[in-house]
Amino acid sequence: PTALGGSLGTGLERMDTRGRGQNRQEGGNRTGSWVRYQVHLQNRFGIGLDLRRSQSQTKVVEYTPTLTRTDVMARAGLRVADGVVVSGSAGRSSLSAETEASMHRTGGSRGQIGGSLAVDRGGFWLNGAYRQFEGDLPSRAADVSLGFTKDRWGGLTGRASQGTWNGIGTLNYGGRAWVNPIRGVTIFGSFAEGEFGSRDAMLMDGTVAPAAPDIGIVPGVAAITDRKTGRAGLSFSRWGLTLAGATLYTWSDLALPLGTEADYGAPADIGVNRSGFEAMVILPTRWQALTIEGSYQRWEEPGPYLPEQTYQGAFEYHKVFKETGNLELWFSAGVRGHDPMLTFVDDDGSSVGGLVEVPLYQSWYGHIQVRVLTVRLWLGMDNATVRRDNQNYPGRLLPYARSFFALRWDLWN
Numbered sequence: 001p002t003a004l005g006g007s008l009g010t011g012l013e014r015m016d017t018r019g020r021g022q023n024r025q026e027g028g029n030r031t032g033s034w035v036r037y038q039v040h041l042q043n044r045f046g047i048g049l050d051l052r053r054s055q056s057q058t059k060v061v062e063y064t065p066t067l068t069r070t071d072v073m074a075r076a077g078l079r080v081a082d083g084v085v086v087s088g089s090a091g092r093s094s095l096s097a098e099t100e101a102s103m104h105r106t107g108g109s110r111g112q113i114g115g116s117l118a119v120d121r122g123g124f125w126l127n128g129a130y131r132q133f134e135g136d137l138p139s140r141a142a143d144v145s146l147g148f149t150k151d152r153w154g155g156l157t158g159r160a161s162q163g164t165w166n167g168i169g170t171l172n173y174g175g176r177a178w179v180n181p182i183r184g185v186t187i188f189g190s191f192a193e194g195e196f197g198s199r200d201a202m203l204m205d206g207t208v209a210p211a212a213p214d215i216g217i218v219p220g221v222a223a224i225t226d227r228k229t230g231r232a233g234l235s236f237s238r239w240g241l242t243l244a245g246a247t248l249y250t251w252s253d254l255a256l257p258l259g260t261e262a263d264y265g266a267p268a269d270i271g272v273n274r275s276g277f278e279a280m281v282i283l284p285t286r287w288q289a290l291t292i293e294g295s296y297q298r299w300e301e302p303g304p305y306l307p308e309q310t311y312q313g314a315f316e317y318h319k320v321f322k323e324t325g326n327l328e329l330w331f332s333a334g335v336r337g338h339d340p341m342l343t344f345v346d347d348d349g350s351s352v353g354g355l356v357e358v359p360l361y362q363s364w365y366g367h368i369q370v371r372v373l374t375v376r377l378w379l380g381m382d383n384a385t386v387r388r389d390n391q392n393y394p395g396r397l398l399p400y401a402r403s404f405f406a407l408r409w410d411l412w413n
Contacts, residue, residue, distance in 0.1 A: 011033065014032075016029045029057050036049065043079075093110055112134070113132050141164075151180070177189055177190075184237050188233060225254040239284070242281065245278065264346055278297040334364070337360065359389050
């Protein structure tokens, strides 16, 4: 709402859990809060201030007991002409960790400054940004993207990113193109190629854990990976029916952990060279509001975080009732799952760090959402068949079944 000569927003959210299983000894909570203040002058110039804070606490032995992160950011934007906007920003992020029994995180703070330019003229657009960071991982980053879209024909976009990691330069680029439907047929494609930087291992007491010697990463510096991805396909939509398919390709010289707490300290692995395909279908039924939808993806062989097969299928229902449109109903019932998956895990001293396989994942689910005026109610259940070995990381079993509800009320539209 309007306040203090500008606009003021604030929010608070919290999630608690007692953990899984009969004993429920792995409790935890996560709390987040934010405050934003903005001032706009004559619809051409604006300043925004943000303060965000998040904290997580857990009783899981393998995880850091308490983590707190605070972010402060100032931004300003100026519309110098129709379709041309320049902006600048400065901010600082700080992280504090309970170091006792913590193997994965260390505290500290880091600042950044940056600027950007956005241009949008007659179907052509361009975005450019530059950021300078404290520290070396990375120390700076520059990004540019541009494109052209035409309602009659389609569109073409391209992008490039350049960064510096511990003095090592990286450059990657990519593009997308598509043709608008011709008699219901759309053709599309995309690619990306270049070097990408990442921290090579977890920080432990101010040092970097050693990497696997046969991979060629020097401990203590950034890991630079070469990567290529490609996707090309077409879709057909007519009479309420949609069919789509695409070929897929991915190559990398290194496969790196995602950086989650569950895989901190896991060594990198050799890269992947995979081809695959994906397909999607939407089938109409005799009831206009009801469709049958499904998707399927398959790779020639699995890789890290890349199951050989991934699938989803569901009955989807959506209808607006009453002439006023004040009653709306969504319903979904289906299944999602994937084949066994290779995941990175930390070496906990038992020499098992690296890639470990988790079993097949499958969850039958049902979700329903009802809107009356601006009030929405959600009800749902995941893993309705009570499958007992669903997991994303080895030894971290997901709940046998999970039900949830939620309420949302939008005021003043």
